[in-house]
Amino acid sequence: MTTEPFKNVLLLPQTNQLLGLYTIIRNKNTSRPDFIFYADRIIRLLVEEGLNHLPVEPQTVVTETNEKFEGVSFQGKICGVSIVRAGESMEQGVRDCCRSVRIGKILIQRDEETALPKLFYEKLPDDIANRYVFLLDPMLATGGSAIMATDVLIKRGVKPERIYFLNLICSKEGIDKYHAAFPEVTIVTGALDKGLDENKYLIPGLGDFGDRYYCI
């Protein structure tokens, strides 16, 4: 589903099933094992949706009945790039759908006082410029971290129209800021929240995704 009035934003169909998954991960009383299990289910849906939009070329195969089947196969090569730490939680979802996929990492952390992002480290596949990239980070809040990560990808030669930024929750403010910098990147998301609080956390949001997935 494409959201109006946003261009280049794919919002997962807001089914009762999806709403139920978000209800669990947003609940502050949800245990860490449940948070991981249900966040992983949403991640899988985001990856599948991203894959729906990659280009294909015609491929004809012959079935066991010796009949032809006119199908398709993916045209290009893919890689995942996670924004460490929280984005690493999305790597398995990509691996589950794309066999032996290459994964790159960019370590960006928001300063806890200012909410401004800082880049510490990047390690990306050598041939990333020739690949479609699934950029992985569960939260798009102010947009600062995702912009910094996308800058790294562009400097490595990735074409913006080949980047799909997968996240679980985003804000309008984050989308606007991100798309002002990179209008051609497609954002794939499952939820659009109403805004940010005074600490630049999404509201209603779910708190700190990384802490809930890895620590508490």
Ligand code: PRP
């Ligand atoms: C979180 C999240 C994003 C960023 C989003 O990471 O995973 O990377 O904040 O906020 P922004 O859109 O305002 O930049 P954080 O820096 O808290 O690190 P973590 O992954 O270790 O939790």
Ligand code: URA
């Ligand atoms: N990072 C998170 O983990 N959660 C938010 O709401 C914003 C940034």
Ligand code: MG
């Ligand atoms: Mg982060």
